[in-house]
Amino acid sequence: MTQPAASITFTFNDEKVSAVPGQTIAAALFSANQKVLRKxxxxxxxxxxxxxxxxxxxCVVTVNGISNxxxxxxxxxxxxxxxS
Ligand code: FES
Structure with a gap:
């Protein structure tokens, strides 16, 4: 089974990340090898x-300016x- 093509982009700490529609933020970040979400x-x-x-x-992060x-x-x- 093949993965659907990534077609969403978002930023994590000002770096562009690609994601597959339907992924959680955490899943998309793990797929991008970004495993530290906060300190x-x-x-x-x-x-x-x-x-x-x-x-x-x-796994708390700030999303569109909303923390936690x-x-x-x-x-x-x-x-x-x-x-993060
Ligand atoms: S990893 Fe997200 S609440 Fe536990």
Missing amino acids: TRMGGEDRSIFCGIGICWD QRACIIEVVDSMVVQ
């Missing part, structure tokens, strides 16, 4: 996807602006 406030440790189902909040959005449950949209 902890205390200590600056890397955080990424942990549960993948919207429970742990490890869970990348693992939000579908990526063309021209979306995502920041």
Whole structure:
């Protein structure tokens, strides 16, 4: 089975990322080999996807200026602006 062609683009920390329609932000970032979604406030440790189902909040990012959005449950949209 072949993957559908990527046809959506968005930015993550000002870098352009391609995505397949229907992917979550986290899935699109993993596909682009971007696995660190944020750093902890205390200590600056890397955080990424942990549960993948919207429970742990490890994957929070800022989406279109709105902070604390869970990348693992939000579908990526063309021209979306995502920041760690
Ligand atoms: S990875 Fe747990 S809420 Fe997103």
